[in-house]
Amino acid sequence: xxxxxxxxxxxxxxxxxxxxRLFRERGIEGASVVDLMRAAGMTHGGFYKHFASKxxxxxxxxxxxxxxxxxxxxxxxxxxxPRDAAEAYVARYLQIGHIEQPGIGCPVxxxxxxxxxxxxxxxxxxxxxxxxxxxRLAQGFFSDSADGEKKALALLSTLAGxxxxxxxxxxxxxxxxxxxxxxxxxxAQLARA
Amino acid sequence: xxxxxxxxxxxxxxxxxxxxRLFRERGIEGASVVDLMRAAGMTHGGFYKHFASKxxxxxxxxxxxxxxxxxxxxxxxxxxxPRDAAEAYVARYLQIGHIEQPGIGCPVxxxxxxxxxxxxxxxxxxxxxxxxxxxRLAQGFFSDSADGEKKALALLSTLAGxxxxxxxxxxxxxxxxxxxxxxxxxxAQLARA
DNA sequence: TGTACATCAGTGAACGCGCGTTCACTGATGTAC
DNA sequence: TGTACATCAGTGAACGCGCGTTCACTGATGTAC
Numbered sequence: 001x002x003x004x005x006x007x008x009x010x011x012x013x014x015x016x017x018x019x020x021r022l023f024r025e026r027g028i029e030g031a032s033v034v035d036l037m038r039a040a041g042m043t044h045g046g047f048y049k050h051f052a053s054k055x056x057x058x059x060x061x062x063x064x065x066x067x068x069x070x071x072x073x074x075x076x077x078x079x080x081x082p083r084d085a086a087e088a089y090v091a092r093y094l095q096i097g098h099i100e101q102p103g104i105g106c107p108v109x110x111x112x113x114x115x116x117x118x119x120x121x122x123x124x125x126x127x128x129x130x131x132x133x134x135x136r137l138a139q140g141f142f143s144d145s146a147d148g149e150k151k152a153l154a155l156l157s158t159l160a161g162x163x164x165x166x167x168x169x170x171x172x173x174x175x176x177x178x179x180x181x182x183x184x185x186x187x188a189q190l191a192r193a
Numbered sequence: 194x195x196x197x198x199x200x201x202x203x204x205x206x207x208x209x210x211x212x213x214r215l216f217r218e219r220g221i222e223g224a225s226v227v228d229l230m231r232a233a234g235m236t237h238g239g240f241y242k243h244f245a246s247k248x249x250x251x252x253x254x255x256x257x258x259x260x261x262x263x264x265x266x267x268x269x270x271x272x273x274x275p276r277d278a279a280e281a282y283v284a285r286y287l288q289i290g291h292i293e294q295p296g297i298g299c300p301v302x303x304x305x306x307x308x309x310x311x312x313x314x315x316x317x318x319x320x321x322x323x324x325x326x327x328x329r330l331a332q333g334f335f336s337d338s339a340d341g342e343k344k345a346l347a348l349l350s351t352l353a354g355x356x357x358x359x360x361x362x363x364x365x366x367x368x369x370x371x372x373x374x375x376x377x378x379x380x381a382q383l384a385r386a
Numbered sequence: 387t388g389t390a391c392a393t394c395a396g397t398g399a400a401c402g403c404g405c406g407t408t409c410a411c412t413g414a415t416g417t418a419c
Numbered sequence: 420t421g422t423a424c425a426t427c428a429g430t431g432a433a434c435g436c437g438c439g440t441t442c443a444c445t446g447a448t449g450t451a452c
Contacts, residue, residue, distance in 0.1 A: 113306035116360035161354015167309035181347035
């Protein structure tokens with residue numbers, strides 16, 4: 001049965017949102033079209049009414065994941081300062097909750113490895129997202145530095161590496177040790193600003 | 194046709210070695226049993242004469258990848274000093290060649306994300322490998338520090354995060370920027386030692 | 387040392403299954419008169 | 420404003436394909452006498 005334009009657009013948005021979460025939870029190849037459509041409350045046949053291929057959705061879901069982060073970042077910056085927003089972002093990044101909930105966490109930590117082996121459309125969307133994130137970190141922490149973007153890239157690499165490594169081990173104590181160790185590195189990176 | 198014990202053992206070793214490379218190049222799910230056996234110069238049917246399942250090979254291939262690194266590390270330490278071996282390891286880690294050749298590079302950077310979603314046998318093997326690597330980094334850089342293991346965990350997280358992030362973007366200039374930025378973080382981490 | 391036989395590494399066809407994608411169909415929505 | 424018809428979002432069966440795994444078979448290796 002045909003849906004109204006509004007309902008169809010809402011369906012599309014729902015697919016992208018759930019894909020952004022499931023890809024981060026299960027990996028790009030670990031979340032199938034059937035899974036994604038079921039999560040969005042539909043059957044798989046309708047998928048190609050909205051997207052030309054799974055690849056197209058992957059790119060859009062990555063954009064959506066980074067856009068969510070940027071929006072929350074900007075909202076926090078607007079209600080306090082860019083610096084406070086960046087501080088809060090980093091503080092949340094290195095908490096155990098982020099390790100345990102990849103679906104609503106950083107796409108770099110969750111999917112950086114996958115995207116390194118993915119197609120050009122996914123890599124392109126990902127690269128834009130990395131830039132949008134580092135731009136905000138640079139503005140928050142290194143706005144008076146000539147190479148603020150570079151420092152922000154280093155900060156993001158440290159953050160993502162810490163969370164990815166913590167997730168790769170099962171032992172809770174070692175996870176905490178990796179998070180604590182990463183936190184010290186990050187503090188030093190910020191102190192140099 | 195039956196193979197001699199030595200030939201069979203050699204076949205097994207060949208499968209593990211090629212798996213250790215292909216998993217790092219294509220991801221754990223991206224390298225199929227057919228691919229792995231073909232790379233080892235055999236047909237897929239013989240796989241289960243050597244391994245109970247693909248999972249079993251995954252764990253063994255991860256062990257092998259980390260064992261290779263440990264062996265090269267120890268050889269370098271023996272012919273110079275643990276410190277020089279660790280310095281050389283880090284210097285190689287952050288070169289563009291490492292980005293371009295994941296198959297012979299660090300398993301943490303290549304497969305950390307995959308292992309975070311993998312089964313317990315893979316995670317267990319991976320965790321042992323991470324410990325063997327951080328133990329060597331700690332001995333090389335932080336042998337006089339009480340929390341040398343922690344500092345080494347932070348160092349490994351930074352290294353792996355830098356290489357993973359660099360691989361996730363396609364633009365060569367940005368790759369170099371990420372590597373250069375990561376190098377500065379690492380230098381600061383080592384200077385604090 | 388030579389012979390007869392059991393073992394088993396490796397082959398290649400076959401298995402069920404889930405994947406991404408296609409397609410005929412349904413029926414409410416949107417449009418033209 | 421009411422009616423007839425085209426559109427198209429969503430359904431569910433079906434497609435070919437590659438996956439991990441199984442199995443009957445082959446024939447050289449290893450073993451027992």
